[in-house]
Amino acid sequence: MGISRILIANRGEIALRIHRAAHEMGIETVAVHSTADADAMHVRLADHAVCIGPPAASESYLNTAAIISAAEITDADAIHPGYGFLSENARFAEIVEAHGIAWIGPKPEHIRTMGDKVAAKKTAGALGLPLVPGSDGAVSDFDEMRAVAAEIGYPVLAKAAAGGGGRGMKVVPSEDQLESLVRQAMNEAKSAFGDDTMYLEKYLGNPRHIEFQVFGDGNGNAIHLGERDCSLQRRHQKVFEEAPSPVITDEERARMGGIVADAMAAMGYRGAGTIEFLWENGEFYFIEMNTRLQVEHPVTEAITGVDLVREQIRVADGKALSVSQDELEFKGHAIECRINAEDPFTFAPSPGEVTYYHAAGGMHVRVDSGLYAGYRIPPYYDSMIAKLIVYGRTREGCLMRLRRALEETVIEGIKTNIPLHEELVREPDVISGDYTIKWLEEWLAKRE
Numbered sequence: 001m002g003i004s005r006i007l008i009a010n011r012g013e014i015a016l017r018i019h020r021a022a023h024e025m026g027i028e029t030v031a032v033h034s035t036a037d038a039d040a041m042h043v044r045l046a047d048h049a050v051c052i053g054p055p056a057a058s059e060s061y062l063n064t065a066a067i068i069s070a071a072e073i074t075d076a077d078a079i080h081p082g083y084g085f086l087s088e089n090a091r092f093a094e095i096v097e098a099h100g101i102a103w104i105g106p107k108p109e110h111i112r113t114m115g116d117k118v119a120a121k122k123t124a125g126a127l128g129l130p131l132v133p134g135s136d137g138a139v140s141d142f143d144e145m146r147a148v149a150a151e152i153g154y155p156v157l158a159k160a161a162a163g164g165g166g167r168g169m170k171v172v173p174s175e176d177q178l179e180s181l182v183r184q185a186m187n188e189a190k191s192a193f194g195d196d197t198m199y200l201e202k203y204l205g206n207p208r209h210i211e212f213q214v215f216g217d218g219n220g221n222a223i224h225l226g227e228r229d230c231s232l233q234r235r236h237q238k239v240f241e242e243a244p245s246p247v248i249t250d251e252e253r254a255r256m257g258g259i260v261a262d263a264m265a266a267m268g269y270r271g272a273g274t275i276e277f278l279w280e281n282g283e284f285y286f287i288e289m290n291t292r293l294q295v296e297h298p299v300t301e302a303i304t305g306v307d308l309v310r311e312q313i314r315v316a317d318g319k320a321l322s323v324s325q326d327e328l329e330f331k332g333h334a335i336e337c338r339i340n341a342e343d344p345f346t347f348a349p350s351p352g353e354v355t356y357y358h359a360a361g362g363m364h365v366r367v368d369s370g371l372y373a374g375y376r377i378p379p380y381y382d383s384m385i386a387k388l389i390v391y392g393r394t395r396e397g398c399l400m401r402l403r404r405a406l407e408e409t410v411i412e413g414i415k416t417n418i419p420l421h422e423e424l425v426r427e428p429d430v431i432s433g434d435y436t437i438k439w440l441e442e443w444l445a446k447r448e
């Protein structure tokens with residue numbers, strides 16, 4: 001039997017990405033879309049399309065009942081959630097499975113555990129991952145917080161257990177500000193997530209963001225697919241990602257990768273996951289695990305040759321991993337630029353009609369995007385409209401090719417952040433790989 005028709009519960013480039021993997025495997029696709037996305041590329045390419053609601057995501061892409069109905073009407077036997085929207089919603093995963101539909105994602109219990117950062121940190125610690133020093137779980141008493149903070153040393157970071165997207169987080173520089181800043185973080189968390197559970201962590205001064213791609217078959221076998229360096233961020237949003245990291249040696253990759261793969265095997269983890277670390281002075285510190293495919297997964301695909309979406313579908317279909325750790329080889333270097341419909345330097349969103357579009361091409365250039373000339377970028381969703389992924393045998397060669405590919409890309413009618421990327425790839429620190437999570441914001445501040 002096996003999966004024969006996948007409903008794609010997402011939009012934009014990732015919906016297209018999933019459609020492509022499915023069609024290569026001979027699997028039909030069902031696109032579900034809001035009224036604002038009727039003309040989207042993945043809707044045109046899918047075998048079936050169902051309109052599930054008005055533009056607001058809460059009434060369409062987050063509308064569980066409408067999505068399940070669409071799956072039933074079209075006889076879809078699997079659902080791929082992409083990233084964002086319902087991808088890390090354990091309840092939705094359970095509902096999908098309760099309807100006898102294959103969930104192309106991790107086991108609901110693992111989504112739930114990792115979605116609670118306090119539980120995630122406990123689990124990670126128990127599995128042997130190195131943690132950022134901090135409170136032992138949640139803290140609600142201010143005297144206890146002061147004691148913990150004094151022990152780990154200021155500055156500390158107050159973080160919401162339910163946090164995401166950088167919200168519900170406050171840096172506390174000294175004890176006199178602890179109570180007021182934690183209260184602010186709690187209010188933010190309460191209104192954003194309906195949960196103000198907090199914990200404390202040592203605030204690392206100038207780390208890199210390094211994350212490992214993992215993959216499990218759900219039966220106790222798991223591999224790692226190396227790391228990605230996503231340190232170039234603005235407001236905790238990644239802008240430019242690369243694999244491998246310029247600072248991780250082959251020995252470190254094998255050592256840390258071995259630790260995370262063993263942890264996933266011990267959990268019985270199923271499907272794709274990402275274990276995020278901060279890295280400072282040669283040490284890794286676990287911060288969170290994402291139980292989904294990430295935006296930046298193509299850089300890992302480029303250096304390993306493994307199609308991660310195909311692998312997700314295979315595993316959801318009960319098949320074994322198509323590659324073993326020993327067979328996996330890391331070759332060359334890949335960089336991804338996130339192309340957003342926004343002013344390159346003020347970051348004001350710039351939706352509207354794309355009047356002309358020419359994608360870069362040539363050797364080792366990949367563009368994941370649903371853009372076409374005449375397409376109207378709706379104002380309701382994320383501003384990312386394309387990902388440019390470039391591969392080279394060396395990092396230097398990759399950067400040379402990336403400069404050429406950026407030069408070649410034409411998107412007219414709206415503003416994009418391509419001029420920002422064009423400047424970044426010429427910056428000496430980017431060229432040498434000498435940057436941390438602070439670098440981009442400091443560079444932007446200097447540029448003004």
Ligand code: ADP
Nearest residue numbers: 132163164165166167201202203204236287437
């Ligand atoms: P979210 O789920 O909101 O993205 P994360 O725990 O992944 O939260 O943290 C987001 C970002 O915040 C990290 O990429 C890093 O830039 C910063 N950060 C998180 N924890 C720390 C820490 N202990 N010290 C310094 N920076 C941190």
